Amino acid sequence: MDKAELSRAARLAHLRGEGLAKGDPVPLPLTMASIYHLPGDPAGFRQYGRTDNPTIETLEGALGFLEDAEAIAFPSGMGAISAAFFGLLKAGDRLLLPSDGYYTTRLVADRFLKVFGIVIDTRPTASFSDGGFAGYRMIYVETPSNPMLDVCDLAAIARDAHAAGALVVADNTTMTPFGQRPLDLGADIVVAADTKAPNGHSDVLFGHVATRDAEAAAAIRAWRKLAGGIPGPFEAWLVHRGLETMEVRFDRMCGTAEILASRIAAHPAVASVRYPGLPGDSSHSLARTQMSRFGFLIGLTLESEGAAERFIAGCPLIQPATSFGGVHTSAERRARWGDAVAPGFVRLSVGCEPADDLWRAIEASLDALVR
Numbered sequence: 001m002d003k004a005e006l007s008r009a010a011r012l013a014h015l016r017g018e019g020l021a022k023g024d025p026v027p028l029p030l031t032m033a034s035i036y037h038l039p040g041d042p043a044g045f046r047q048y049g050r051t052d053n054p055t056i057e058t059l060e061g062a063l064g065f066l067e068d069a070e071a072i073a074f075p076s077g078m079g080a081i082s083a084a085f086f087g088l089l090k091a092g093d094r095l096l097l098p099s100d101g102y103y104t105t106r107l108v109a110d111r112f113l114k115v116f117g118i119v120i121d122t123r124p125t126a127s128f129s130d131g132g133f134a135g136y137r138m139i140y141v142e143t144p145s146n147p148m149l150d151v152c153d154l155a156a157i158a159r160d161a162h163a164a165g166a167l168v169v170a171d172n173t174t175m176t177p178f179g180q181r182p183l184d185l186g187a188d189i190v191v192a193a194d195t196k197a198p199n200g201h202s203d204v205l206f207g208h209v210a211t212r213d214a215e216a217a218a219a220i221r222a223w224r225k226l227a228g229g230i231p232g233p234f235e236a237w238l239v240h241r242g243l244e245t246m247e248v249r250f251d252r253m254c255g256t257a258e259i260l261a262s263r264i265a266a267h268p269a270v271a272s273v274r275y276p277g278l279p280g281d282s283s284h285s286l287a288r289t290q291m292s293r294f295g296f297l298i299g300l301t302l303e304s305e306g307a308a309e310r311f312i313a314g315c316p317l318i319q320p321a322t323s324f325g326g327v328h329t330s331a332e333r334r335a336r337w338g339d340a341v342a343p344g345f346v347r348l349s350v351g352c353e354p355a356d357d358l359w360r361a362i363e364a365s366l367d368a369l370v371r
């Protein structure tokens with residue numbers, strides 16, 4: 001059979017197997033090493049742990065296979081995002097960011113890029129193209145945005161940004177390569193927090209950059225090597241293990257979120273719901289064209305801060321925690337971090353629990369708010 005006919009998920013499971021010699025372990029060995037046996041001329045050999053590690057290389061191979069691009073691993077999602085900024089921008093460049101995406105990205109730009117003479121503008125994700133892209137060096141999008149789940153048109157933005165001479169960077173954390181493929185839609189660079197669904201078990205911070213632009217990849221790899229932002233091999237090993245089940249977890253999480261979103265929206269305790277899979281959601285029509293799943297995040301607005309806290313605390317199958325994409329369903333009020341959302345807005349990250357159990361637990365906790 002021609003392997004090209006197989007899905008990415010099927011091939012990922014056997015990627016390492018393709019290169020094994022007789023007697024090799026089938027699972028990925030963990031190599032903890034900062035130094036390598038290196039007598040004489042070092043060229044062409046692993047040299048030092050800040051540049052080379054076989055466990056990280058195998059993980060990058062798997063991430064690159066998923067992205068169909070070169071992947072470069074980082075110790076966190078923010079490490080990957082910062083590398084794209086510091087590796088590719090210079091004084092005088094203009095950077096356009098979403099005003100409603102993950103707030104730390106804006107903080108990094110505001111605090112550390114501005115002082116190097118990079119000019120920063122922001123726009124809401126839902127109207128990101130308004131105003132055009134003339135004069136920008138980098139257009140950075142996050143779609144669906146965290147936490148409000150607005151979306152922007154990746155293909156149209158890539159087309160218009162390229163016409164204006166800008167690079168397009170897409171944060172694909174909320175979707176993963178199984179739910180959305182920004183590089184196929186024209187983005188130059190993907191950044192992602194593998195801390196979330198790719199690792200999936202809430203026990204690791206990790207990130208990656210993926211790109212088909214060899215020059216950008218070389219610059220970002222050089223930034224990592226020189227600035228020292230290399231992940232630990234054990235974390236890479238854990239993420240590699242997580243990737244082996246990502247497709248099944250992501251499928252379950254998105255499937256359950258699709259079931260729950262309309263039920264939550266219909267509950268009398270709920271003022272409103274954001275979920276790109278709901279036909280009435282403002283993200284829906286665009287989401288259908290550029291996402292293959294609608295994701296596992298649901299935004300629900302309850303009456304007040306108190307109602308939101310009671311809902312989270314009262315549900316035995318919701319872990320009160322920041323972050324998302326883990327096997328355990330989790331939730332938090334995003335206003336507690338200063339996001340521009342209603343005090344009763346809850347970001348719910350749907351996990352891998354059976355959908356019926358999860359709905360019964362969520363329904364009971366919502367019922368308690370209106371009793």
Ligand SMILES: Cc1ncc(COP(=O)(O)O)c(C=O)c1O
Nearest residue numbers: 076077078102146173193195206
């Ligand atoms: C959309 C998005 N991008 C990037 C990050 C940063 O990832 P990390 O926490 O691994 O640095 C996060 C973290 O929540 C996120 O939600």
